Amino acid sequence: DSGVTQTPKHLITATGQRVTLRCSPRSGDLSVYWYQQSLDQGLQFLIQYYNGEERAKGNILERFSAQQFPDLHSELNLSSLELGDSALYFCASSVGSGAPNEQFFGPGTRLTVL
């Protein structure tokens, strides 16, 4: 158990819909990262927040957005969902923002768009 929690574990929805994925970092970690992993693919970095502020952006679509709240939990919002958005979405957390930096991953949310 990494200490990072994600809810829900599974999510099934229809195209065009909007969903919210939630992540709680490990106690004491200030950074939260979001990743997308499509079937049999590697991890694609989406976005990072540090202590409530956006710190780095990866290949995140404009239909996706995220935020980190004062209690440091984070939410990833996915809207106008398409079939291709079906994937595992992982959240990771780390103590700081820059190097050295060890990221610990949550169990993931499996999103299925029908």
Next chain:
Amino acid sequence: GQQLNQSPQSMFIQEGEDVSMNCTSSSIFNTWLWYKQDPGEGPVLLIALYKAGELTSNGRLTAQFGITRKDSFLNISASIPSDVGIYFCAGQQPNFNKFYFGSGTKLNVKP
């Protein structure tokens, strides 16, 4: 975007054999991390490397941060069936916050 080349893509080995995999980049990294992922689970951190030339072990696993800072290696000795999974490398460039992940090495171990 930044590319990490991880090889091999997959490996089929016999229990007890040693395994080697590596990641290379065209850019310099100041951090290398190695993760293992089981199906449907989140990646689990195995080893973290922060200094060029650093050699770090975690049980039967040994990883090295390449001298050029553009590569890293992971070795698994005396493999066992529970080593089965996908191994990912991840690198972080100086002055950047995001990590880049390799495409993974799928390891299969025959008892």
